[in-house]
Amino acid sequence: MISPPDLLLEPIVRSALAEDLGRAGDITTDAVIPADTTARVAFAVREPGTIAGLDCARLAFSILDPKLDFRIVVPDGSRVGAGDVIATCSGSARSILSAERVALNFVAQLSGVASATAGIVRAISHTKARLTCTRKTVPGLRALQKYAVRTGGGVSHRFGLDDAVLIKDNHIAIAGGVGVAVRRAKQATGHLVKIECEVETLEQLDEALDAGVDAVLLDNMSIQTLRQAMKLIKNRAVAEASGRITPQTAPEIAETGVDLISAGWLTQSAPALDIGLDFVA
Amino acid sequence: MISPPDLLLEPIVRSALAEDLGRAGDITTDAVIPADTTARVAFAVREPGTIAGLDCARLAFSILDPKLDFRIVVPDGSRVGAGDVIATCSGSARSILSAERVALNFVAQLSGVASATAGIVRAISHTKARLTCTRKTVPGLRALQKYAVRTGGGVSHRFGLDDAVLIKDNHIAIAGGVGVAVRRAKQATGHLVKIECEVETLEQLDEALDAGVDAVLLDNMSIQTLRQAMKLIKNRAVAEASGRITPQTAPEIAETGVDLISAGWLTQSAPALDIGLDFVA
Amino acid sequence: MISPPDLLLEPIVRSALAEDLGRAGDITTDAVIPADTTARVAFAVREPGTIAGLDCARLAFSILDPKLDFRIVVPDGSRVGAGDVIATCSGSARSILSAERVALNFVAQLSGVASATAGIVRAISHTKARLTCTRKTVPGLRALQKYAVRTGGGVSHRFGLDDAVLIKDNHIAIAGGVGVAVRRAKQATGHLVKIECEVETLEQLDEALDAGVDAVLLDNMSIQTLRQAMKLIKNRAVAEASGRITPQTAPEIAETGVDLISAGWLTQSAPALDIGLDFVA
Amino acid sequence: MISPPDLLLEPIVRSALAEDLGRAGDITTDAVIPADTTARVAFAVREPGTIAGLDCARLAFSILDPKLDFRIVVPDGSRVGAGDVIATCSGSARSILSAERVALNFVAQLSGVASATAGIVRAISHTKARLTCTRKTVPGLRALQKYAVRTGGGVSHRFGLDDAVLIKDNHIAIAGGVGVAVRRAKQATGHLVKIECEVETLEQLDEALDAGVDAVLLDNMSIQTLRQAMKLIKNRAVAEASGRITPQTAPEIAETGVDLISAGWLTQSAPALDIGLDFVA
Amino acid sequence: MISPPDLLLEPIVRSALAEDLGRAGDITTDAVIPADTTARVAFAVREPGTIAGLDCARLAFSILDPKLDFRIVVPDGSRVGAGDVIATCSGSARSILSAERVALNFVAQLSGVASATAGIVRAISHTKARLTCTRKTVPGLRALQKYAVRTGGGVSHRFGLDDAVLIKDNHIAIAGGVGVAVRRAKQATGHLVKIECEVETLEQLDEALDAGVDAVLLDNMSIQTLRQAMKLIKNRAVAEASGRITPQTAPEIAETGVDLISAGWLTQSAPALDIGLDFVA
């Protein structure tokens, strides 16, 4: 649950602030709030969930006004209940009001991902299966969303097209089969690159295992086929199951013995966690 | 339903491609697919919805490979059913495979927003109320998400902190009341800036109307209070209702006669629309 | 007179420093001034005027050398006379000499705008008319120039093409009339967007008022026509007069009762204020 | 009169367009003008002057819409009279209207600089003196403004702090004299760097010439002192006169025999040239 | 030998052009060469080597002037002799002269890396060992240098700190041993991340193999120790040897049976290949 370094977060947070402040800044706050007013606010969650993204909130405040005092009360990865205070900030009221929405947008989005992840992780905790995500992410937020998945108890998948080989159905179709595709990939890549191959049938699975893949992506298989696949695999490769994973369907899939379940839904469709900012007297 | 100009979309799409390609590009495709293979693909929706974001898909392909031939079949704003083809692309198989995920991520996210918007718009179509969104958006995608809301039949709200005044509860608390806050805002802003004020009680509403606001944000009021509020307003200001809007709650709220309903959920939590890319023989 | 936040000023000041330092930095100062020499300088105005842009000067020095001690003596918006000291800076002589020109360029340009604004504002102070600017600005400096106008006592106009509707003569010509243009604009824009329409005749004015515009831009009308226009308007819309506004012509125009006078000259042609930097013993 | 390459102009023009388009683009034009309307416009000057900056106008249109057909009628450097058409553009009416103001802002600003330059150049054309500018430029536009000076018949001065040595009064004061300052500069710089030194007295001039400078900046000297200085110099260095240069004062200064006259006013305070855009039937 | 996509190369080439053109562009060429002169040039190598980087040369010319006609004669990866022409370019003489140095700098640097790589690859071609590089690269050019290594016949190592685990001596020292370090890494990383561990002794090697690493980095071991290490490993992990690899030392190391030899020298110290640009009559 180690956050990406500030070096990587800063440009993202800075862009989000610029997106909100536009050309003239916060004209409401500038007009309505006297310059010397100070305030103290608390970030409070309105519904149960798992927290992620507080470093982005910290940066939103410190980039806008380095004098603000932002304190994390409950760190990323914590499971919280409605009403829990997760962070506080005190200092210039103008600065707090102007950065508030950006800070909340990051924490709400990322805690949404973390909470969705944690929900499925709990549902499959009686199995050895771990939960992971995909490249179905929100443009510009992939590193943050993947961090949120880890924060919620999930594990990493590849970050992009260049850090691992994942041969998909279309690659196989164009290349002319699982075997040729895997062999080409093995020949072209270095010793620190793992190779995973999507398979839709047991025949393809057989071919992939024979070609020596590191992992297989069992896509949209029935529970029965998954069980047969696991027998075939016998620890020769990491087994990842995918396809319309929900908290309801996950346990049965996990019980087939797969190592990993991957869900695009976590980073593409998980609802934001409801978090508000309360002014403290 | 006019898309932001390419000038504004390009940096966002370019960043998304760079995020996915990383430092070494698409190592799977480069290894597995011969350089001279061509392909033709169809973007097909897997569930009913409303389309938005095809310009981003077009840019994703053309930025990666200007020679790709991307064609929009069903334009943004169209209501589609499962199986409908919304766009096609033909050209280098490598280029298509390398840009595919980024293109899909934009269309899936934005069509998700458009579809959620369209759903509520239909639910309130028997009233005069229109649907709008908030500043609860995904960092970096606000202009695109707001475009998706318009594409789904919603209307624009302010784009950020600088293009309109929206006095919120915390502004009022610090300023010392609705009246003083609105008066300060009117004095500070130019003749082309509208002023909206959030109110939580009928007393605050009265004070805001007296101070001459352009719009009032009726936050989290009961249906009964909303009805009383509408009587008080009598067309003196635009009436916007907010607070936990869903397709279920929206009609009753809309029937109170409010001009606008605003829902943070549209841009913060609407699930992505399921869209896939099929290779065509 | 609230300056845009540092977040928005920093990239502009940083670019200006890079533009001056080039690839090798300040080769004169590096060669001629010993590294450990300290100095204290005073920013002194050489002619009467109104000050704007000191935050940019502060940033120019602090970005180049965070250890410099820059102090504002007379804040933005102050009216000053020849010889007045408006700010001081002390620290490394090398750093001061290397950032001096960039700091001065910002303050001289923006104080020029503020002084020109203040001059006309004084000339029309016996009327209710307020002074505003246009989109005829120096590329890259619009937000700063508009801030300088406010600093000189003027008021804001729209910041760009997206934060308000301003229907101009060419829009009207292509759309086929004032009425149709305004109606299209009202239909397309949200509840927080105001609509202003340029009119050149009383007939167009009538049509615009009937269509329900928020403001009218009375362009290049004679004093007599302006008087007739004001009678027609009768507070139904904000009245803005434009066209070759100078300190000489402004009073008579203002006396017609218009709400606003807009002058492109302020941001396009106002001469810089003469400001120098004196080394203090 | 060779324009900086497009590679250097593009980021400046792109930023200016983004500054104007904001987050939502041109909401007036999008609402009022049908998508398929075409138009043809002419850039017409409203007062006599010298043209500069048409490449920026060309880029403003082509970046926003590559399909626009922009044609230069009268190239940069041409002297024009009121009513002259300097360029035309035809294509999508929406695109033209959205890019119009940015294109005009560049041409008006830069033609203002070129026209002011040309005015003084004509006033001193009976002498051998040439006109140049300073580092008193508008932040972000230095390369363009210096190009405009050349376009108006002026010559280049250094572009920034790193491409030539210019020892100024404060350098001399801190270094402890003209001689030591020049000697340090000569020792520190390479064989392709020229050294100029500001002098305020004939004694300093003598010292600078003895130290072997390439050029002397005769700052704010009386006509009589300038004449004495020129006798002292006897072609041993380039002689540049500066200090409150105007079209009125320039001839007498030029007649003293100086090689160069430099005027900060050209790039800091020259009024924009009045240029408009007319729709052609 | 697939080049990174243009999307990734363009910003690097664009920066290099801007670095060379500065603020005023190529003042020599603009002054000396008439605008309408055309030329045709040939890139000729002056010494034997292996070519890499022609896509960067192509982009340097096309970014500066899209009308130039650049043609690759001998593709990246080709082994060439003195005098061989590898590419030609024809079009505006000014454009060619202004982009020439940047184009050559890329090709000379990257061909230097490719040639050095090819030299060692040939020296170890009688063994199964393959040659790879390290993270000792020139700042800003890593992706290009690693591509040049592949072009010269080498293979990829990790691209940075995030795409594979490489536990080094300092990690081991701080963590408290090879075993604990590897176990922590295995627990923390996803199923597509490989783990390599540096070992300096056979005891450490044993510990690493027991912990289940994918690869071991045998650092600075004697030939005799390497032989013992290979017996110990028995295909349980990829064996990479490093430490002062030169064309002279490489064969003996390769003959120990290691899978990989890594050399920082390739990307840190390989001399540029001498390539010139000849004007063709």
Added chain:
Amino acid sequence: MISPPDLLLEPIVRSALAEDLGRAGDITTDAVIPADTTARVAFAVREPGTIAGLDCARLAFSILDPKLDFRIVVPDGSRVGAGDVIATCSGSARSILSAERVALNFVAQLSGVASATAGIVRAISHTKARLTCTRKTVPGLRALQKYAVRTGGGVSHRFGLDDAVLIKDNHIAIAGGVGVAVRRAKQATGHLVKIECEVETLEQLDEALDAGVDAVLLDNMSIQTLRQAMKLIKNRAVAEASGRITPQTAPEIAETGVDLISAGWLTQSAPALDIGLDFVA
């Protein structure tokens, strides 16, 4: 030996860190090293040389973690022996390990350039000739490499195409001769731009001197021709000799009396200096 200002170094160092950290940061260190571990490291050189680039190392650490305490022990320009400690850093072990390679890459590259320069400077120290470099630099690092040349005792040449005129063989060929080329350049450039001309024969040299160049580049001349050239020049211009300069050939060339020797090899092919980072107990 004044380093470029941090303002210019920061973007380069920040990019280098981003290049190494990728999307997920240092996954090895994050997994293996506990968050609260502190360490102290020493930068030690492994071979004799001259140091350059410590400011880049300082920035690499401070940008990644402002709390690190980096101290320079031996400043840039120092001549060091194997084992010498040149800098230390203490603080978070994670931060040190994550920034280490980037910091070392800068210092190793730039010290390589400085050491190569110092070697030739020593070899010609019995003559009046000074050593300089060319535009044959590593893309993106020119300002840093030129600083390293100065640090090693060399002197500056022009930084790019815009800060001095250097007429080369191809310019002469196209222009139609040395004389016409120089005259065009003199006419086109300002009073602070020096003009150098490459000559390959004594006839060309004569023509260049007659045309009044500031410097001549004697390219690839034999020692005998160089001697004749020096007699011809008689201090009328700076004489720069170039062409395959090495520590072996440089002394004889320098002894011909030339003012400058320029070597592209310094910035294009000098091997990195071997520098390591040792953890201190």
